Amino acid sequence: MSTPRITGKARLAGVLGHPVAHSLSPVLHNYWLERLGVDGAYVPLPVAPDQFVTAVRGLQAAGFRGANVTIPHKEAAFAIADEVAPMARVAGSVNTLVFGEDGRIRGSSTDGFGFLASLEAEGIDIGAVRDRGAALLLGAGGAARSIAAALMERGFSVIVTNRTATRARELVETLSQAWRDHAAGAMPALSTLPWDHPAGVPADVSLLVNTTSLGMAGGPDASWAPDLTGAADHLIVADIVYVPCETPLLEAAATRGLTAIGGLGMLLHQARPGFRAWFGAEAEVDAATVAYVSAVLKR
Numbered sequence: 027m028s029t030p031r032i033t034g035k036a037r038l039a040g041v042l043g044h045p046v047a048h049s050l051s052p053v054l055h056n057y058w059l060e061r062l063g064v065d066g067a068y069v070p071l072p073v074a075p076d077q078f079v080t081a082v083r084g085l086q087a088a089g090f091r092g093a094n095v096t097i098p099h100k101e102a103a104f105a106i107a108d109e110v111a112p113m114a115r116v117a118g119s120v121n122t123l124v125f126g127e128d129g130r131i132r133g134s135s136t137d138g139f140g141f142l143a144s145l146e147a148e149g150i151d152i153g154a155v156r157d158r159g160a161a162l163l164l165g166a167g168g169a170a171r172s173i174a175a176a177l178m179e180r181g182f183s184v185i186v187t188n189r190t191a192t193r194a195r196e197l198v199e200t201l202s203q204a205w206r207d208h209a210a211g212a213m214p215a216l217s218t219l220p221w222d223h224p225a226g227v228p229a230d231v232s233l234l235v236n237t238t239s240l241g242m243a244g245g246p247d248a249s250w251a252p253d254l255t256g257a258a259d260h261l262i263v264a265d266i267v268y269v270p271c272e273t274p275l276l277e278a279a280a281t282r283g284l285t286a287i288g289g290l291g292m293l294l295h296q297a298r299p300g301f302r303a304w305f306g307a308e309a310e311v312d313a314a315t316v317a318y319v320s321a322v323l324k325r
């Protein structure tokens with residue numbers, strides 16, 4: 027018989043959500059645990075909103091190392107954390123809780139890290155992209171806010187465009203206030219652009235990020251792609267949609283000869299900080315990880 031992987035000393039973590047069955051996190055973390063031979067387990071934790079606090083306290087009492095938090099618990103996660111990382115405050119989101127041995131709960135947001143890491147993994151020099159122009163974000167929801175916060179931390183000027191213009195303006199105002207309250211250093215420029223901007227993607231934009239559900243299979247418009255004719259030749263195009271892997275936006279970027287980055291990398295990289303904190307090992311997003319998760323997504 028082979029050596030048992032999960033023993034009485036196993037390190038434990040999980041994902042709290044409602045519903046949680048769609049979450050890829052258990053698949054991903056258990057893949058890494060198995061591959062690295064770590065004595066640990068990561069489980070789905072379906073928890074109704076009114077049971078969130080009881081569940082978190084219960085997990086702490088049961089010796090869990092921490093948990094990921096997904097819809098609809100992100101605000102509750104913010105509230106229960108004893109310490110929230112400054113950039114999580116700017117992002118307005120907590121998706122990772124780490125239970126300290128001192129009984130304290132530390133909350134952080136790893137989506138922005140995951141986004142930037144997915145670009146770096148493709149060989150993109152983030153500082154050089156920032157020096158070439160601004161980042162244009164399509165969409166004004168939670169994902170846009172997390173990515174905007176991470177880009178601001180790296181010194182990017184950020185432009186937000188959204189179908190509903192008031193949401194874009196609200197996002198800029200909220201981010202400005204949160205940056206002043208929680209971040210260190212000068213605030214990069216933040217602005218909005220009309221959604222139906224006639225020139226398409228302006229030539230002074232060096233990074234375009236789709237944070238909307240446009241282009242997603244089963245989304246509002248699966249064939250959507252913006253006009254890239256006026257875009258700079260060095261434009262990097264990123265999509266956070268990962269089903270399909272090749273969205274019409276990424277296809278349009280590739281046709282135009284631009285670097286195109288899909289959303290799966292962000293999903294995988296955002297899991298790494300939690301894995302390290304709970305299981306004490308370094309998870310790698312390599313070709314085998316991408317192939318494994320892609321195969322699960324296609325099932």
Ligand code: ATR
Pocket residue numbers: 164165166167168169170188189190193237238239240246247
């Ligand atoms: P999340 O928090 O995951 O980012 P969200 O708040 O639901 O998600 O945001 C979805 C984004 O997709 C929004 O920016 C939304 O635009 P509106 O604010 O105008 O609703 C955008 N979106 C969804 N359907 C769209 C469509 N058909 N055309 C343009 N934008 C769309």
